Amino acid sequence: MRLPDRLPDLPVRAALGEIARTVAEHGAAVLVAPPGTGKTTLVPLALAESGKVVVAEPRRLAARAAAARMAALLGEPVGRTVGYAVRGDRKTSKDTRVEVVTSGLLVRRLQNDPELSGVDTVLLDECHERHLDADLLLALLLDARDGLRPDLRLLATSATVAEGRLAELLGGAPVVRVEARAYPVDHRYVPPLRGERIEGRVARAVRMALSEVDGDVLVFLPGAAEIRRVASALHGLGVDVLPLHGRLAAAEQDAALAPGPRRRVVLSTAVAESSLTVPGVRVVVDSGQSRVPRVDHRRGMSGLATVRVSAAVAEQRAGRAGREAPGRVYRCWPEHEHGTLPRYPEPEIRTADLTRLALELACWGTPDGGGLRWWDAPPAGPLTAGRSTLTALGALDGDSVTERGKAMARLGLHPRLARALLDGAAEVGPDNAAEVVAVLDDDGLAASTDLDASLRALRDGSPSTARWRREVRRLAAMVDGPRGRPADAALVTALAHPERLARRRSGDAPVYLMAGGTAVELPPGSGLGDPQWLAVAVADRPPGAAHGRVRLAARADEDLATAAAPALVSTADEVAWVDGDVVARRVRRLGAIVLREKPLAEPPGAAVRAAVLDGLRRGGLGLVGFSDAARSLRLRLALLRRVLGDPWPAVDDEALLARAESWIGAARGRADLRSLDMASALRALLPWPAAARLDELVPERVEVPSGSKVRLDYSGDTPALPVKVQEVFGWTASPTVVDGRVPVVLHLLSPAGRPVAFTADLASFWATGYPQVRGELRGRYPKHRWPEDPLTAPPTRHSIQRHRRQDR
CATH class of the missing domain: 3.40.50.300 (P-loop containing nucleotide triphosphate hydrolases)
Known part of the structure; x- marks a missing residue:
């Protein structure tokens, strides 16, 4: 074909010859031009002078509009020299030299004909928008060009992209730039x-x-x-x-x-x-x-x-x-x-559901996308999740696409919707299944949260009815099934999203638990009433909301749920830590939803033990009863670990929980944990022969000059010895623990047991601190002994003086 003599005076017009030559000479090129320069409408016409051109657009609306504009420039109706093909609508003829298609449709065409027979040039428009189908199409075209069609010419156009990366993907392709004549x-x-x-x-x-x-x-x-x-x-x-x-x-x-x-x-x-x-x-x-x-x-x-x-x-x-x-x-x-x-x-590709991408890759023969040249490779986690979904739908068997998977791919729908259409047609008939799938694929057709009510409105003639009926006819024509079956929107919805089957929580009327484990709630005025079960078609989670929100659903029941999602139904004995204790039961579930349960009389001991350990990991040592003796021993061991290190064991929460299996004994629940002998459990952790020196290194009590054996307090950063002043008269060497490595701080007490001084240096205290303490306390406690020389005074447990004169 020849370009028309009169073309719009758009910035790209002057560069059409250069663009065509560059693509012809190098086989690939990148065109960078802002919106409005004419790259979408003039460039395809110029390229069509040397063969058939297919233009890939990211959106149906843009594809139709571009074809209409180019046909108008040629003075022809759409479908002659310039045509288009989008989902459900095509206008082309044997004379078509420029065909505008959506990226997703061209992926399907490439899957059916990897050589793109009869196509000389593919123009990938608006690459900068980074739509998933467009990124996949680019990767598949490059692969086809490397192996089957080295003569296939590619031109990638963009408005704002970093063109260096795109040129690199195209094998070091040259870049042509066109500047826009923009007004301020x-x-x-x-x-x-x-x-x-x-x-x-x-x-x-x-x-x-x-x-x-x-x-x-x-x-x-x-x-x-x-x-x-x-x-x-x-x-x-x-x-x-x-x-x-x-x-x-x-x-x-x-x-x-x-x-x-x-x-x-x-x-x-x-x-x-x-x-x-x-x-x-x-x-x-x-x-x-x-x-x-x-x-x-x-x-x-x-x-x-x-x-x-x-x-x-x-x-x-x-x-x-x-x-x-x-x-x-x-x-x-x-x-x-x-x-x-x-x-x-x-x-x-970084944020979207990759189930459909995974199916296309499997159909192409590269299930993991390896070996393809990607702008951004699909993330491994989401791609694996997509492959798992396909396996559950019967579309994949290992790395191979099944015949069912190929049939799903040919429908051009998301695999979940393709499954709903195929299996739904067999259950309720092609027309009924297509009616529901058309709304699931375009939930903007729904007039309310109630899917059944929305379908009735569409059948009665809502503003969206014409669009809906066109899609229903297209979908119904692609599948087989018995006619005249009763419609069941909930069943078809559940076939698409079995993990969104939901049952109302007990005592929590508007909140439902979905089989996938997520809680959702019905919005006020949903029109769905208060059913026990829902088949949820669309749900989202508003920022900050406690639960997800149901946007579209149909009323269901348990029989429908178990029939639609048999793979999610299971019966198993469960022994788990639930709400603060071990619960043993036989449970029938639909995913995360408990259908039936009864207690297990004699659960396996290993399972009980595992549940107790899980409860400890989640609930912490607050579940365990520590006696005073156990708490004291733990403090003493903590000091040894802090000062000496190995072989003394760590006894902090994290360390004890890590070794819980060695000390929980036969505990079968919360009550047993509370009654554990933790002092014995801690002693069992001690290494031998070091354990023999425990009481020597960190004694529970220290004998003071009065003969009393006073308990040491290990709860602070350093050990403390609370003792009355009169009991340590004559004592000049402050006590220590851990072989003299750790000084003990004396908490010197009044006759009433109140602290009057703290010291780790008794000699210094007697010289400088005691005179002040003596002066303050003699008047308050006149019956008690307050000698002027505490170093020579006899220590006593009974500090009341019998011979007042000798202390004067």
């Missing part, structure tokens, strides 16, 4: 008001924009729900408020992409960041948020999460205001927060 954009920041939600802030910014700047307004919001709320808030402003997102019908999408008779406010998701051009825009209002896939492996929940945009995305969004004339961007965050934005968006 004025930046304004709209910080939140107290208690203001993001939709209110965006609506306020739109009103400011309409009053301050001419031209259409393009608003970036994270999702369809926010678009609906902002549209409602802008009602009655005298402008056309148009939504733009991937769930809209084609006619509604086209309306947002065409100039209108009145001023327009286009409320868009991320689809308008780079792949699409919205004409007439002079103002951008940026919510600063985006919705991206996230998976919580620990709680078994995956879905879309709302995150802050990156600095690169914020710049792209702002640039949309300066495409056709000077413009303005209103950023709905404080200016000082702009510098804290991440530099680039997080690649989906």
Whole structure:
């Protein structure tokens, strides 16, 4: 084909010859060009002069729009020279030279035909967005090019990417740069008001924009729900408020992409960041948020999460205001927060559920992705989790994809939904299964939390009915099964997500425990009532919430649950530490849900012992009863360990718990632990022959000059000896322990037993401290002996004086 004589005056037009030559000479190239330069619409036409071109777009909306724009430039209808193919919709012919497809669809086509027969060039558009399907497609194309199609030409285009890494992946490909003719954009920041939600802030910014700047307004919001709320808030402003997102019908999408008779406010998701051009825009209002896939492996929940945009995305969004004339961007965050934005968006492959990726890799023959050239290799943990899910679904057998797995892959759905469609069709019929799967795949179709009520609304004719019915027809046509079966939304949902079968907690009506172990609760006004069982289709966990939140579910029962998830049903004898004691029972479970249980009369001793040890590890030594003798011995041993080290054993909590198996004896529960003889247990830890010197090194009592044997206190940093002053008259050498290595601090007491002095140096005390103590206490305790010379006075346990004169 030949390029038309008249092409739009876009920046990339002057570089078309260079781009085509570079791709032809090197077989691969990277084109770096900002949004609006024409790379998506003009470059494919130029490349098609030397063969068939397939353009891979990250989104269906962008694929349709790009094909329509190129066909218009050629003066032809879509489907002749330029066509497109997206899930459920295709317009091509034998004359098509440029075909625009979604990245996911091209992955499927490549799996069926690794040589891409009849294709000369693949253009990978908007690589910087780092969608999961796009990263996988790049890795598979490079592998196919290395082995089967060395003549296949590749051109990767990007707006903000670090092109060096992309060029390296393409084998040191050359980089062609095209600069945009951008107009200046004025930046304004709209910080939140107290208690203001993001939709209110965006609506306020739109009103400011309409009053301050001419031209259409393009608003970036994270999702369809926010678009609906902002549209409602802008009602009655005298402008056309148009939504733009991937769930809209084609006619509604086209309306947002065409100039209108009145001023327009286009409320868009991320689809308008780079792949699409919205004409007439002079103002951008940026919510600063985006919705991206996230998976919580620990709680078994995956879905879309709302995150802050990156600095690169914020710049792209702002640039949309300066495409056709000077413009303005209103950023709905404080200016000082702009510098804290991440530099680039997080690649989906690092954060998303990788079950579908794992299936595609298995179909390609590289189950672990090894040997492929990745921009970012799939993380090992999430990829292993995805492979485990596929094994449970029967899609994998070891490293090999099964026939069932191949059938699931051909459906082009997430493997869980593919399983629900295949098995659901056999149980309830293709039409009924397809009705449910269409909503599970696009939960924006659901009008409420109640899946059955949402399906009734769709059947009766809700605003989303036409889109839903088209998808139902497409899905039902791909599977076989008996017709005329009763519909069962809960069963089909459970086939997709058996780990989300949930039973109500006893005495906790709105809170349910899912089979995967996560607690979720029904939101107020869900319409589901208070059923005992739920088949949860969609759940998330709001930040700071105690439980997950059910967003879409159907009422179920135990019979359905066990029939839909037989692999999760088990019966086992369990001996475990539960709520502070050993519990032994025979339990029938559905995953984490206890269905039935009864006590075990004689549980195995080894299992009981293991449960006691587990309880100790979790509950600590507070579960053990230490007598006064045991506490004293532990303190003495701790001093020996601190001063002498080995071979004296450590007796801190961590050390004792580590050796618990050697001292718990026959303990079978909490009561036994409380009655353990820990003094004997501690002595059993002592090494021989060092144990023979225990009482010599750290004696329990010390004999003082009066003849009393006073107990030493080892609870402080240094040992202490509390003793009355009169009992140590004549004693000049302070006592020590541990072979003289540790001095003992004397706590000298009054006749009433109250401390009057602390000293580890008796000689110094008698010389300097005693006269002051004597002067203070003689008047308070006149019947007691307070000699002027304590070194020569006889020590006594009975300190009341009998001969008052001799002390004067």
